[in-house]
Amino acid sequence: ACGGEEEEASNGTDGDATDAETSENEDAASDTSSEDGELEGQVTGDGSSTVAPIMEAIVEEYAAVQPEVQVSSGVSGTGGGFEKFIAGETAFSNASRPIKEEEAAALEEAGIEYTEVELGFDGLSVVVSQENDWVDHLTVEELKAMWVESGEEKTWADIREGWPEEPIEFYSPGTDSGTYDYFNEVILEEEDIVRSATLSEDDNVLVQGVLGSPNAIGYFGYAYYLENQDTLKVVPIDNGEGPVEPTNETIESGEYAPLSRPLFTYVKNSSISENAAAADFITFAIENAGDLAEAVGYVRAPQELYDEDMETIESLK
Amino acid sequence: MTTTVKPKIQVPEKKKESASRGSVYQSNQLNLWYDTNHALKNIDLDIKENEVTAIIGPSGCGKSTYIKTLNRMTETIPSVKTSGEIIYRGKNILEKGYKFEELRTKVGMVFQKPNPFPKSIYENIAYGPRIHGIKNKKILDQIVEKSLRGAAIWDEVKDRLNENAYSLSGGQQQRICIARCLAIEPDVILMDEPTSALDPISTLKVEELVQELKKEYSIIIVTHNMQQAARISDKTAFFLNGEVIEFDETDKIFSNPSDKRTEDYISGRFG
Amino acid sequence: MTTTVKPKIQVPEKKKESASRGSVYQSNQLNLWYDTNHALKNIDLDIKENEVTAIIGPSGCGKSTYIKTLNRMTETIPSVKTSGEIIYRGKNILEKGYKFEELRTKVGMVFQKPNPFPKSIYENIAYGPRIHGIKNKKILDQIVEKSLRGAAIWDEVKDRLNENAYSLSGGQQQRICIARCLAIEPDVILMDEPTSALDPISTLKVEELVQELKKEYSIIIVTHNMQQAARISDKTAFFLNGEVIEFDETDKIFSNPSDKRTEDYISGRFG
Amino acid sequence: MNYIDHESVAKKTNSRLLKNKVLKSIFLAATMFGLIVLAILLYRIVTQGSEYLSLEFFTSFASRIPENSGIKAAILGSIYLMLVVAPISMFLGVGTAVYLEEYAKKNKLTNFIRINISNLAGVPSVVFGLLGLTIFARFFGLGISILAAGLTMSLLILPIIIVAAQEAIRSVPKELRDASYAMGATKWQTILRIVLPAAIPGILTGSILALSRAIGETAPLVVLGIPTILMFTPDSILSTFTALPMQIFDWTKRPQVAFHDVAAAGIIVLMTLLIIMNSIAVFIRNKYQKRY
Amino acid sequence: MSMKEPNSTLNVQELIAQKSNRGLLSFVEKLMPKLLLAIAIVSVLTTLGILATLVVETYIFFTRVPFWEFITGTEWYPFANSTPTFGVLPLVIGTLKITGIAVLVAVPLGIATAIYLSEYASHRARKVIKPILEVLAGVPTIVYGFFALTFVTPILRSISPEVSIFNAISPGIVVGIMIIPMIASLSEDAMNSVPNSMRDGAYALGSTKLEVAIKIVLPAAISGIVASTVLAISRAIGETMIVAVAAGSTPRFDGDLTGSIQTMTAYIVQVTTGDAGYGTTIYYSIYAVGFTLFIFTLIMNMLAQYISKRFREEY
Numbered sequence A: 001a002c003g004g005e006e007e008e009a010s011n012g013t014d015g016d017a018t019d020a021e022t023s024e025n026e027d028a029a030s031d032t033s034s035e036d037g038e039l040e041g042q043v044t045g046d047g048s049s050t051v052a053p054i055m056e057a058i059v060e061e062y063a064a065v066q067p068e069v070q071v072s073s074g075v076s077g078t079g080g081g082f083e084k085f086i087a088g089e090t091a092f093s094n095a096s097r098p099i100k101e102e103e104a105a106a107l108e109e110a111g112i113e114y115t116e117v118e119l120g121f122d123g124l125s126v127v128v129s130q131e132n133d134w135v136d137h138l139t140v141e142e143l144k145a146m147w148v149e150s151g152e153e154k155t156w157a158d159i160r161e162g163w164p165e166e167p168i169e170f171y172s173p174g175t176d177s178g179t180y181d182y183f184n185e186v187i188l189e190e191e192d193i194v195r196s197a198t199l200s201e202d203d204n205v206l207v208q209g210v211l212g213s214p215n216a217i218g219y220f221g222y223a224y225y226l227e228n229q230d231t232l233k234v235v236p237i238d239n240g241e242g243p244v245e246p247t248n249e250t251i252e253s254g255e256y257a258p259l260s261r262p263l264f265t266y267v268k269n270s271s272i273s274e275n276a277a278a279a280d281f282i283t284f285a286i287e288n289a290g291d292l293a294e295a296v297g298y299v300r301a302p303q304e305l306y307d308e309d310m311e312t313i314e315s316l317k
Numbered sequence B, C: 001m002t003t004t005v006k007p008k009i010q011v012p013e014k015k016k017e018s019a020s021r022g023s024v025y026q027s028n029q030l031n032l033w034y035d036t037n038h039a040l041k042n043i044d045l046d047i048k049e050n051e052v053t054a055i056i057g058p059s060g061c062g063k064s065t066y067i068k069t070l071n072r073m074t075e076t077i078p079s080v081k082t083s084g085e086i087i088y089r090g091k092n093i094l095e096k097g098y099k100f101e102e103l104r105t106k107v108g109m110v111f112q113k114p115n116p117f118p119k120s121i122y123e124n125i126a127y128g129p130r131i132h133g134i135k136n137k138k139i140l141d142q143i144v145e146k147s148l149r150g151a152a153i154w155d156e157v158k159d160r161l162n163e164n165a166y167s168l169s170g171g172q173q174q175r176i177c178i179a180r181c182l183a184i185e186p187d188v189i190l191m192d193e194p195t196s197a198l199d200p201i202s203t204l205k206v207e208e209l210v211q212e213l214k215k216e217y218s219i220i221i222v223t224h225n226m227q228q229a230a231r232i233s234d235k236t237a238f239f240l241n242g243e244v245i246e247f248d249e250t251d252k253i254f255s256n257p258s259d260k261r262t263e264d265y266i267s268g269r270f271g
Numbered sequence D: 001m002n003y004i005d006h007e008s009v010a011k012k013t014n015s016r017l018l019k020n021k022v023l024k025s026i027f028l029a030a031t032m033f034g035l036i037v038l039a040i041l042l043y044r045i046v047t048q049g050s051e052y053l054s055l056e057f058f059t060s061f062a063s064r065i066p067e068n069s070g071i072k073a074a075i076l077g078s079i080y081l082m083l084v085v086a087p088i089s090m091f092l093g094v095g096t097a098v099y100l101e102e103y104a105k106k107n108k109l110t111n112f113i114r115i116n117i118s119n120l121a122g123v124p125s126v127v128f129g130l131l132g133l134t135i136f137a138r139f140f141g142l143g144i145s146i147l148a149a150g151l152t153m154s155l156l157i158l159p160i161i162i163v164a165a166q167e168a169i170r171s172v173p174k175e176l177r178d179a180s181y182a183m184g185a186t187k188w189q190t191i192l193r194i195v196l197p198a199a200i201p202g203i204l205t206g207s208i209l210a211l212s213r214a215i216g217e218t219a220p221l222v223v224l225g226i227p228t229i230l231m232f233t234p235d236s237i238l239s240t241f242t243a244l245p246m247q248i249f250d251w252t253k254r255p256q257v258a259f260h261d262v263a264a265a266g267i268i269v270l271m272t273l274l275i276i277m278n279s280i281a282v283f284i285r286n287k288y289q290k291r292y
Numbered sequence E: 001m002s003m004k005e006p007n008s009t010l011n012v013q014e015l016i017a018q019k020s021n022r023g024l025l026s027f028v029e030k031l032m033p034k035l036l037l038a039i040a041i042v043s044v045l046t047t048l049g050i051l052a053t054l055v056v057e058t059y060i061f062f063t064r065v066p067f068w069e070f071i072t073g074t075e076w077y078p079f080a081n082s083t084p085t086f087g088v089l090p091l092v093i094g095t096l097k098i099t100g101i102a103v104l105v106a107v108p109l110g111i112a113t114a115i116y117l118s119e120y121a122s123h124r125a126r127k128v129i130k131p132i133l134e135v136l137a138g139v140p141t142i143v144y145g146f147f148a149l150t151f152v153t154p155i156l157r158s159i160s161p162e163v164s165i166f167n168a169i170s171p172g173i174v175v176g177i178m179i180i181p182m183i184a185s186l187s188e189d190a191m192n193s194v195p196n197s198m199r200d201g202a203y204a205l206g207s208t209k210l211e212v213a214i215k216i217v218l219p220a221a222i223s224g225i226v227a228s229t230v231l232a233i234s235r236a237i238g239e240t241m242i243v244a245v246a247a248g249s250t251p252r253f254d255g256d257l258t259g260s261i262q263t264m265t266a267y268i269v270q271v272t273t274g275d276a277g278y279g280t281t282i283y284y285s286i287y288a289v290g291f292t293l294f295i296f297t298l299i300m301n302m303l304a305q306y307i308s309k310r311f312r313e314e315y
């Protein structure tokens, strides 16, 4: 019940939330504590490392509002998160891709009903080292040619004539990550990724790897690129309509295709109805996701999506 | 290439009233083996109350083994087997089911190397009473004082009862160990070379103490120092290779031994 | 309560030609400290070639310390300080810069406890020659045989040269250690109680060996066994509290010592 | 016939002495290598992390902003973890050591237990992580809690504590036991009142060193999957938590370089804890070394 | 001074007779060994727990992946969309690369350190150096991993551009540094226990310190030294965080040391920090890899025990 009152109040603030996180923080803080007093409880989540920066920001801000609610979130990747979600160990599961059919089926079998909540958008960024002076853009076909296992070692010259005959070094997020899944779906189209690729859940491994060699190429979430834009070079992607670089605008508008994708957290319905703390936290998350996504380097989703999610959550309480 | 030694060991005059005294320990046909090593062979000894009985003999002859059997400390060595009997106050302590913990509260023991516990002096003395269930602080205080007085060390330590016993000299430590024995008011005190690790002056003090204690307790003392046996004991048993060669009044043993081997030993011909 | 001991130690007849022999070692006003412990005090000794010199004295009097100084084995103990000189073959070995590794190839040493290396018998003997650069297998074979013969153990071990030296008995091990010494053809052999860990029969063998070796080598032997000193040595030095009390022909020392303390010691009154 | 030419021996001595000198310097250099690496490691970490080391670092939770990041949850988590690990591992370790040293007969079971302990000591910590995840977190349903992690860590350091306690118990002189038995004390009384008190310094030293290993262990926590995004301190042993090494691991994984400096600050704290624990252990060891 | 004054209120033996509760005491006395045995069994249960954990899930793994493919396959590619391959050899090779480099670093340095400490160093130097080495041994491996990635790797890369950011050499060296104290301290113990009389025997023949150290002490202590080395190798095989942070995650079946590799431990970390899809073959594969790792270290530990027992020198 308390969540309901809060929702109206926060909806009011949502519109005029500023970009600066500090003032946003103050707004949120005054909102909840004045109306609801202190909530208590535990909320456990896990999942995507792409979503982790947003979720970390949400948890951090939420702790300032409701210090007695113990929210924790692991970073096991989208797939790993869903495993725990299916096992009933978590109340929300962050995902950098929509839930898969098998996962949905497993949840149904486990009797867990869930709601998909939008947190923001990500532009999956393909990057090379700044020492790489030959790549200006890549077409989707070239990307696929590069990343699909062919049984032979690939050099840059194999991709486009005139590029050096140096073997390409690949860095990719781990296969259980939503990022990989997404890339797999839109670029690899279910073919095998090159075997020489370094697969890691550790995004820093990828950043360091690409930084380390002019012949390296990698991809990961937009936020990680932004963090390292001084040292990395992002590769514009040509989907038939000319090369497009990932920016806030191109991602939100969908112009950066096909690598622009939504980020979610999946929420267990029973947690919302039974755990006031969980309901409150998720409400807070929806209210603040847009701002915090931008604050940590992602792109906010259109407001209608947030509003829809909020309605669904409200109806569950 | 030959050495000729002719010792004379003087035995001080002692009152002899042994015959009139009761027995504390009687070993009958006592045998003991460490695995296959036959360390005690058919020992027959009758040890009287309120006397000092000395056990002498060369190294390895079984002196320590014998004295340890008297309070069943040999129990701690798994390989030990015994036969025969040791009658203490009318009961055979070697019998199965005999509670040796109880026996040991009546038979105190002092070891070759002073071995106080690494605790305070007070706690050392109070240890015995405590493990036997005495917790009353006042009673413990009394016991501690009385025992330390009994071991003639009260004056030296009364102001430092809370100090660690290892801060004392070796001779003092040994008297603490004697006091620790006295705290449970035993009936018999067994001593295994109690002065062999001590300097001459401490030795003297312990010897005097033994003379004093004998008024109240029966004392059995192992010593490799024949002069000491002569000085302080009423009876002496001479062990050799696990056998009792001779057991008699101390002055008889030292002045006129009946066995040639005893004579050889006390005249220093071997050992 | 008093023991009276009057020993008689018989000294076998020996040829006396000492005066005509050259010196191997002369210590002049030698002092040695372990930290603050003044272990050797103004030692003046003149040790002659091809003689057996025995050093006797009670425990802790500095016998081992002295003999170790002679090949600078005290070097291994960091706290040692010395003053005075030890002249070996005309040179002061205590001088700074004197290469004691070289000295030690000329001065062999045998220790109280047999200490063969945990290697084969052959390798034990060959160790010395090897480190001094002899690699030729034939020569080594010859050295090993000669040394083992010299130590009167060749016949006992010739068929088992590749066995570990620790498979031998204590007495044999000690003779292996002597052979190991001989392998570097030393000039002097120092022996620190070489038989004290051995049984009587092995002791006898080693003593005989010493008598034999003396023809070729100068031998300095520490012993706590006065009979042994009397039996095998030509000269005897009596140490007490780090001082040389008396140094003379062995038969003189044992029959007619000039110092009261020597007499007391050899008659067993202390020590 | 003379085989040894003492003159040539003398000549060769110089080169042998030189060889000795040269190798001595090499051995010394090798010894210094370890010390120098340690110095570099500490120096780098201190210079890298000191900027973030402030009081707030201890009183704030982790944050997405490096400047606001702190180790409140991590350090309290680590402390709670140790509060679980210390009693469990010491109880099990000392109990096992007492059994092996005082009661165990020489039989196959005893021998098996001994061999098993030394093998257990060599099992990689990541495998203990799998044990914890499968048995404690999932099978016993403890989840990702302090208790689950604490049990895992306890078993991980159990062999170290057993061995240390065995040594401490073994070094209690037999004379003390004999004295106690001679007073009529039973075996258990003797163990409880004489042996264990006398062995306590050794047991403590070993246990502290073992705990200092546990406090820095990361792999089992990673395998258990303890969370790093959390803004609260645990309130029971069934709470989820994060720990110092896990937090450090998380920071080193971040793409922002500033977080590496935060990680270094965390490492300074962890290393300080370790050095304090080691010093306490060394202090106890030196203080009580020879008492009997 | 008399102990049994007639008017004394104190009769300890009587008090003891009243107080003693022999029944309870003997009950405790009988109970304790059983209780303690139960505690001692915990360590056995731990091993059984580890075995059970590994065996059960490994068994399931082998119902999906042929055993033969697992132990002889040279391709470890569990993440393939079409045909995942589970040949463990690339991970084993990765582990061996790290272990090999670590041994190359640690054995000479560790033994040299041991020789210095036991044969050359003064008592005081030893007293200072040993605790410092203990600190080195206690540095958490995550710290070493961080050190490898941010210090050693950049140095290597400045020396040779061949070296990529993730490689076998840097973590190999750092694992080596981590195990130096272990080898040094255990070897030093072994050398220390060589009796001084042996050294004296050699010195008396004119040996230099070096000759004593190399020709007498080292051979006499060899079993302890070898055992310590084997134990250290076992540690290197099981080391996790250093390789997880600095070695990369490319399972490869070749001899290259400069590129990214993956070890058995790093694979387990990789999967548990994300890819542990409960019930998937990948999930079970971490247990199979863990089991392999367990067997490797078990063999090494048994070997170390065997060596130190079997080849103990007699002196």
Ligand SMILES: Nc1ncnc2c1ncn2[C@@H]1O[C@H](COP(=O)(O)OP(=O)(O)OP(=O)(O)O)[C@@H](O)[C@H]1O
Pocket (backbone or CB within 6 Å): B034, B037, B039, B057, B058, B059, B060, B061, B062, B063, B064, B065, B066, B077, B224
């Ligand atoms: N714990 C033991 N286990 C096996 N044998 C033992 C044990 N204690 C003593 N012995 C053997 O029993 C024999 C008698 O030993 P005991 O200690 O009684 O001699 P002792 O007369 O006290 O000698 P000492 O004067 O040296 O103390 C010896 O042969 C000894 O080796």
Ligand SMILES: Nc1ncnc2c1ncn2[C@@H]1O[C@H](COP(=O)(O)OP(=O)(O)OP(=O)(O)O)[C@@H](O)[C@H]1O
Pocket (backbone or CB within 6 Å): C034, C037, C039, C057, C058, C059, C060, C061, C062, C063, C064, C065, C066, C077, C224
């Ligand atoms: N390594 C050492 N460090 C310090 N002091 C020593 C050392 N070795 C001997 N001492 C001291 O030097 C003195 C002489 O000892 P030394 O070993 O030379 O006596 P000894 O005559 O050989 O006695 P023993 O007959 O017992 O072998 C003794 O006081 C001894 O304590």
Ligand SMILES: [Mg+2]
Pocket (backbone or CB within 6 Å): B063, B064, B065, B192
């Ligand atoms: Mg005895």
Ligand SMILES: [Mg+2]
Pocket (backbone or CB within 6 Å): C063, C064, C065
């Ligand atoms: Mg000596």
Ligand SMILES: O=P([O-])([O-])[O-]
Pocket (backbone or CB within 6 Å): A047, A048, A049, A050, A051, A076, A077, A078, A079, A095, A096, A173, A176, A177, A178, A179, A180
């Ligand atoms: O961690 P992911 O977002 O790549 O699943």
